Amino acid sequence: MAQLICGKCDATYQADQPIWRCDCGGSLDLEFKPVIEKKKIASRKPTMWRYREALPIAEDSTAISFDEGFTPLLELEFNGKPVLVKQDHIFQTGSYKDRGAAVLVSKARELGVTEVVEDSSGNAGSAIAAYCALAGIKCHVYVPEKTSPGKLAQIKSYGAHLHLISGSREETSEAALEAAEKIYYASHSWNPYFFQGTKTFAYEVCEQLGWRSPDIVILPVGNGTLLLGASIGFDELKSVGAIDKIPKLIAVQAKACAPLYEMFRNGLNETPSISVYNTVAEGIAIAEPIRGEQIIEAVVKSKGDFLIVTEDEIGKSLMNVCQRGFYIEPTAAATIAGLEKYLLDSSGDELIVTAFTGHGLKSTDKMMKITTG
Numbered sequence: 001m002a003q004l005i006c007g008k009c010d011a012t013y014q015a016d017q018p019i020w021r022c023d024c025g026g027s028l029d030l031e032f033k034p035v036i037e038k039k040k041i042a043s044r045k046p047t048m049w050r051y052r053e054a055l056p057i058a059e060d061s062t063a064i065s066f067d068e069g070f071t072p073l074l075e076l077e078f079n080g081k082p083v084l085v086k087q088d089h090i091f092q093t094g095s096y097k098d099r100g101a102a103v104l105v106s107k108a109r110e111l112g113v114t115e116v117v118e119d120s121s122g123n124a125g126s127a128i129a130a131y132c133a134l135a136g137i138k139c140h141v142y143v144p145e146k147t148s149p150g151k152l153a154q155i156k157s158y159g160a161h162l163h164l165i166s167g168s169r170e171e172t173s174e175a176a177l178e179a180a181e182k183i184y185y186a187s188h189s190w191n192p193y194f195f196q197g198t199k200t201f202a203y204e205v206c207e208q209l210g211w212r213s214p215d216i217v218i219l220p221v222g223n224g225t226l227l228l229g230a231s232i233g234f235d236e237l238k239s240v241g242a243i244d245k246i247p248k249l250i251a252v253q254a255k256a257c258a259p260l261y262e263m264f265r266n267g268l269n270e271t272p273s274i275s276v277y278n279t280v281a282e283g284i285a286i287a288e289p290i291r292g293e294q295i296i297e298a299v300v301k302s303k304g305d306f307l308i309v310t311e312d313e314i315g316k317s318l319m320n321v322c323q324r325g326f327y328i329e330p331t332a333a334a335t336i337a338g339l340e341k342y343l344l345d346s347s348g349d350e351l352i353v354t355a356f357t358g359h360g361l362k363s364t365d366k367m368m369k370i371t372t373g
């Protein structure tokens, strides 16, 4: 049977109970052995559930799904070089967070949970709220008051209880943590099952490449839910021999909020306390990432790197992408700004994968500001 293991003290827990954090305060990961049968997978519907035996949900009947995933891996040219871009802005709720929410909420239902709490800068809250609506689970979402109105409307529309917090993103987390003393914490940064969903990013990319690993994967990092999920996915695929190497992970942060970039560059052992400046990349403005050390470890292990991008670069990449017919939100453009920076020094013969992580329609206010300049 699968078990949960603490990243800090190595304590283990049976995975049949609704816990999301170790008694010592450390974060938990699921120890899990996936099964990958390529032929069986190829015969299934094009959704992330085609990797059924790699997802830690016991019964098909408890899976909560909109038939999500298997997003197109589209080739686009940036700086004259071909890049494969996963179209993860076209998920049901408009961001890749659906990957994590699908598995987490399915697990919550399997465990008999009837009420959950989550905190978010918008997209994770929307995703958890939508899957809870589908599952019939009561949902509380805590968000900073300054969150894009489009995301607030979305969370409310799904019928979730929206709690607006008038402080920072960190104060929002504290309020949710307090609520989580009584209610199951469906946190995208704490809860190990969220990462069991985001790992399907790696599965899909490798299958779409004919069961091959890319050379470079460029992803955003705030709490690192996509990057860590991808890292778990590539590791699992390599461990069962489905691919023969793991790609270098390039983590992109906004210069206005780059604690992990600083930690990596300066060889710090702890997340530095930083001052956060205003950034249009609201989705990655995380000053105190819970899994900071784990993120650095994943990047180091892959022989990858951290990059930072300025507000100006984010704005330019956003316009570049939108003027080719893709409508992505400013946070998603930060990753593309990181890609464009990476390409300045790249030889051009690497197989590079990145993602459009969130849809622009949720951020009309910010898009208006940027386009009218």
Ligand SMILES: *Cc1c(COP(=O)(O)O)cnc(C)c1O
Binding pocket: 095, 096, 097, 123, 124, 220, 221, 222, 223, 224, 225, 226, 227, 283, 284, 286, 329, 331, 332, 357, 358, 359
């Ligand atoms: C959540 C999110 C990110 C980054 O996520 P982290 O888990 O904080 O690293 C990037 N882009 C979009 C659109 C998001 O919603």
Ligand SMILES: [Zn+2]
Binding pocket: 006, 007, 008, 009, 010, 011, 022, 023, 024, 025, 026
């Ligand atoms: Zn522990």
